[in-house]
Amino acid sequence: MIRLEFTGRCTADFDPLFERNAFPEDIAASVNEILCDIRKRGDHAICDYAKKFDGVELTAGQFQVSQEELDAADAKVDQDVKDAIDLAAANIIDFSSQKLPEAWGYSPREGVQLGEKYAPLSRIACYVPGGTAPLVSTVLHTAAIAKAAGVPEIVITTPPQKDGSVNPAILYAAKKAGATEVLKLGGVYAIGALAYGTESIKRARKICGPGNAYVTAAKRQVYGYCSLDLVAGPSEVMVIADKTAPAKFIAADLLSQAEHGSGYEQAVMVTDCAELIDEVEKELLEQKELLGRVECVDKVLDNGIFFIKVNDMEAAAEVADLYAPEHLEIITENADEVAAQISNAGAIFLGPWTPEPVGDFVAGPSHVLPTGGAGHHFSGLTVDQFFRRTSLIKYSKEALQKEVGAVAAMAKAEGLDAHGRSGTIRFE
Numbered sequence: 001m002i003r004l005e006f007t008g009r010c011t012a013d014f015d016p017l018f019e020r021n022a023f024p025e026d027i028a029a030s031v032n033e034i035l036c037d038i039r040k041r042g043d044h045a046i047c048d049y050a051k052k053f054d055g056v057e058l059t060a061g062q063f064q065v066s067q068e069e070l071d072a073a074d075a076k077v078d079q080d081v082k083d084a085i086d087l088a089a090a091n092i093i094d095f096s097s098q099k100l101p102e103a104w105g106y107s108p109r110e111g112v113q114l115g116e117k118y119a120p121l122s123r124i125a126c127y128v129p130g131g132t133a134p135l136v137s138t139v140l141h142t143a144a145i146a147k148a149a150g151v152p153e154i155v156i157t158t159p160p161q162k163d164g165s166v167n168p169a170i171l172y173a174a175k176k177a178g179a180t181e182v183l184k185l186g187g188v189y190a191i192g193a194l195a196y197g198t199e200s201i202k203r204a205r206k207i208c209g210p211g212n213a214y215v216t217a218a219k220r221q222v223y224g225y226c227s228l229d230l231v232a233g234p235s236e237v238m239v240i241a242d243k244t245a246p247a248k249f250i251a252a253d254l255l256s257q258a259e260h261g262s263g264y265e266q267a268v269m270v271t272d273c274a275e276l277i278d279e280v281e282k283e284l285l286e287q288k289e290l291l292g293r294v295e296c297v298d299k300v301l302d303n304g305i306f307f308i309k310v311n312d313m314e315a316a317a318e319v320a321d322l323y324a325p326e327h328l329e330i331i332t333e334n335a336d337e338v339a340a341q342i343s344n345a346g347a348i349f350l351g352p353w354t355p356e357p358v359g360d361f362v363a364g365p366s367h368v369l370p371t372g373g374a375g376h377h378f379s380g381l382t383v384d385q386f387f388r389r390t391s392l393i394k395y396s397k398e399a400l401q402k403e404v405g406a407v408a409a410m411a412k413a414e415g416l417d418a419h420g421r422s423g424t425i426r427f428e
Contacts, residue, residue, distance in 0.1 A: 095364030111399025159186025324375030
């Protein structure tokens with residue numbers, strides 16, 4: 001655990017926080033090699049990488065989860081888990097349904113009509129991590145949003161288990177979220193298959209969902225063959241707290257992100273109360289011993305847990321804006337006022353009764369959020385990202401006549417004669 005003090009300027013001590021990246025650049029070459037191989041060899045490459053990386057021998061006909069496997073999953077999932085999935089799916093779809101984009105138009109000048117229309121993407125793919133933990137919730141926080149948007153083809157792709165099956169809770173969630181297809185593919189080879197397409201796998205128009213550093217690097221490299229949601233790497237949480245915040249709450253919330261398992265997670269507390277740091281550190285050490293994934297937590301404990309002492313809440317907000325956290329909890333007397341000062345955060349959780357995992361699971365907004373400082377320029381996944389926006393433009397003859405001179409002048413300035421003539425020819 002690392003203690004720092006923010007005095008209004010950043011020093012080299014803050015580099016691990018403010019200079020972090022969603023993925024290390026040194027893996028780009030190996031990722032590119034896999035992607036190029038998939039473009040060349042298609043299904044054959046996919047089979048090879050499934051065996052190499054996931055230890056599973058698959059034929060092209062086994063890439064997709066069968067209807068029998070989907071139906072059998074129901075009986076393998078405990079009822080309380082089903083109920084939780086049902087609740088989360090309903091909340092997520094309800095939230096996304098509140099802001100579906102609608103066609104609009106107006107007439108800014110006589111004879112001119114302008115507007116926009118929206119249509120859902122035809123086919124999207126949702127990457128669901130399944131390595132250190134089967135992220136059942138990610139199925140809902142991607143596919144259920146696409147369902148709310150009306151996307152007709154929704155593909156879930158997730159790494160297979162050693163016996164070639166897929167976690168039954170993931171399959172149950174896929175059905176609940178409206179997935180039309182589930183693939184037993186993981187890592188870089190899954191991203192390549194869905195970006196480029198193969199003999200048996202139809203390419204997707206958009207790939208969304210979180211993943212490890214390799215998945216993130218692969219998503220960046222296939223950009224252009226399909227669209228993406230955002231760049232998301234190892235999970236992170238920042239908690240802004242004052243003397244009113246219960247230390248045991250803060251410690252539990254920090255541990256909730258440290259347990260993910262990659263070892264690159266970060267959990268940061270920012271406070272103006274030095275005594276609270278001591279209390280939270282003590283709680284962290286005590287509570288971590290109660291966890292089933294203590295080995296994962298230990299990977300993060302020494303170099304991924306940060307305590308930052310500030311002079312006041314204004315400075316705390318400044319630190320948060322510089323860090324641009326994936327998840328930001330504000331547990332202070334005036335949480336709303338502190339939040340109003342912060343622009344760069346994936347999601348903000350207000351007050352002591354809003355732990356970050358409610359956002360991970362059941363609240364409603366997607367938990368697919370920018371990490372690694374990407375919150376400075378990316379936002380989290382939202383329903384409008386599953387739509388294509390198309391501009392609508394209509395001129396009358398009289399309206400074009402008023403502006404055709406400007407069209408010709410612009411074309412002249414750019415040396416594009418044919419552009420100008422396409423307007424002026426209509427009045428010759």
